[in-house]
Amino acid sequence: MGESNRENKTKKDDASSTSTSSGVKMKKELSLLDGVAIIVGVIIGAGIFVSPKGVLKFSGSVGEALIVWILSGLLSMIGALCYAELGTMIPKSGGDYAYIMEAFGALPAFLYLWVALFILVPTGNAITAITFAQYILQPIWGTCPAPYEAVRLLAAATTCILTVINCYNVKWVTRVQDIFTATKMFALLIIVIAGIYYVCVGHVEHFREPMEGTNWDPGHIALAFYSGLFSYSGWNYLNYVTEELKDPHKNLPKAIYISMPVVTTVYVITNVAYFVVLSRDDILSSEAVAVTFADKMLGSFSFIMPFFVACSTFGSLNGAIFASSRLFFVGARAGHLPRAICLIDVKRLTPVPSLVFMCLITLVLVMIEDVYVLITYVSFVEALFITLSIAGLIYMRKTNPDASRPIKVSLILPITFLITCAFLVTFPCYVSPVEVGVGIAFILCGIPVYYLTIGWTTKPVRLNKFFNDFNNACAKLFMCVPAEDDKYFE
Structure with missing residues (x-):
């Protein structure tokens, strides 16, 4: 017995974890730099290299497109600050799921988990993996598109490789993230420098009438913001891993203050470079704006841009797998998913079953040929x-005013964010009614699933035994034990 106690004590000291009869906790290994790298690394993925076309298409002019990019960054910054309050008031991993659960209860939280589990997270990961495969294979096939089978197999x-890395060691994940974040910033630096050179030699013709062709229709403006915000998506991913962040009360807001202005500045300058070199028609006819830009500016060295885009998407996929797996881990710990998903590897203290489960769903979506059409639905x-999460923040200001709030933003910020999000949710309804209808229908399908699997308290004995x-089979297969759920951190 004494030997066992010493072993447990050693594990606690060395791994910053707690080992008890009820389970273990994941380690607090993420520093401020790691937090910044996760936010920047997840946000700067394929979006900035391809989505300027969507922003320009719906906004109609170069001037309005730049305004959309700036306001999208500002809106993401406001949202991130609101989430900083939520993340320190409710110091649990899981992001929106944890906040909706705390504010509105089990059913709305389950509906978010339901959509995230089958659509939001795996679809985003599948698209990122496919984009990586397409760009890494492009130099091999030249001007011809890479075969479907080759792209899907590589994706x-x-x-699978990134899932294995995430299962093995959190430090490996952050090292990969740091390296590829630096790589993608270098790629954007090349674009910016080329754009500055093009301006210096006198090419400013595309900015002579920047507002020409502007589309002021509210529905199209909202869709332009969808494309812009798609490139900023990931600003709330650090909230998914709050339990593994060192000193989250200080490092969570610091990571936001550092990363969001950096990303916004980089995005705006990069788009200025695009618009300086490429005409409106060039951008609208391009499938990958960064590659079109490289073909025009880099000449025989244009092949490096697909490589850099591939590196960018690789790092983004790594960060998304790491952060989003914690969402399902927390959902399972709360009883909204099979308990097997909240098991933790006893040696490496990583949520292996959650990572494997998400990998399997992603692999199914990777095989679907028209997976890109899901972007419109998930947006x-x-x-x-x-x-709903921001509404929860405002609601809890009223219902729980005495709760500990290490970070408390001005009420103007969540109200502004709520009004803007309401605009983005409402106005596309008449522009894209089919996509909006499908999204609502899928959410509503989660209601009977909730009552059958969770609300039904008197399940048959055989079903409970199954x-x-x-759960026991998964625990043995993955060498995992249940996570502690009494406290999230001291």
């Missing part, structure tokens, strides 16, 4: 639940 292999759904056998 699937990449997803609306994601905006809807972010709106769930228990499944």
